[in-house]
Amino acid sequence: MKVNSLSAAFTTQRVEESRDFYIEYFGAKVTFDCGWYVNLQFGDESSTLQFMSPRQPGQQLSESAGLMYNFSVPDVDEEYKRLTDAGLDVIVPLEDHPWGDRGFAIQDPNGIALYIYSDKEPSEEFKRYYK
Template identity: 35%
Template structure:
């Protein structure tokens, strides 16, 4: 079983630019109402769909309201990604920090309001 999450949004162009430019995602498929992107290692996908498209059933027509969703991107070198994004002018919503439970992470936000937690997992300190 494989999970593929999706966001219903009017911001397909902005979303595509954000994920390709800042996070190195690729486009797996796109048309005028649907965008399927993959992580740089091509191991995970995320989909974006225009709201109210006549090809879609009512369940898949209402747009995302910009709150209550986050993605986590796990990486071995969170410091490098943080430094790179900061130098390139990406707005950092949560600055790089170490948590008592072991995460070293920071967060940014996509054009749809989705929080993106970029993290390196480690064991909690005793």
């Protein structure tokens, strides 16, 4: 299979709130919004998320437990300061990790964990796992 792109669509009753959150805090660009479905673009056109309200009978809402979106940024310390200064609660503290990043996490309006990180040199222990 040749895949042109891949993105995640999250089914929620909070489509508008989700859209506004990602625009305000992550600079998302709305590329499609019909009210019940919104497509958000981050940075280049290959980074997108979608949020939609249920449309089919019996369609379930997505579960946020265990779900994490990863955002690679140029300066994680700058983003940590900006987002905490804006009043967002940190659910994973800002730390250096031996596998090769420095990061922290917050949550979006749906309870999805958002891991924000910058790459750094991995420890010797983890270098062998990179391909």
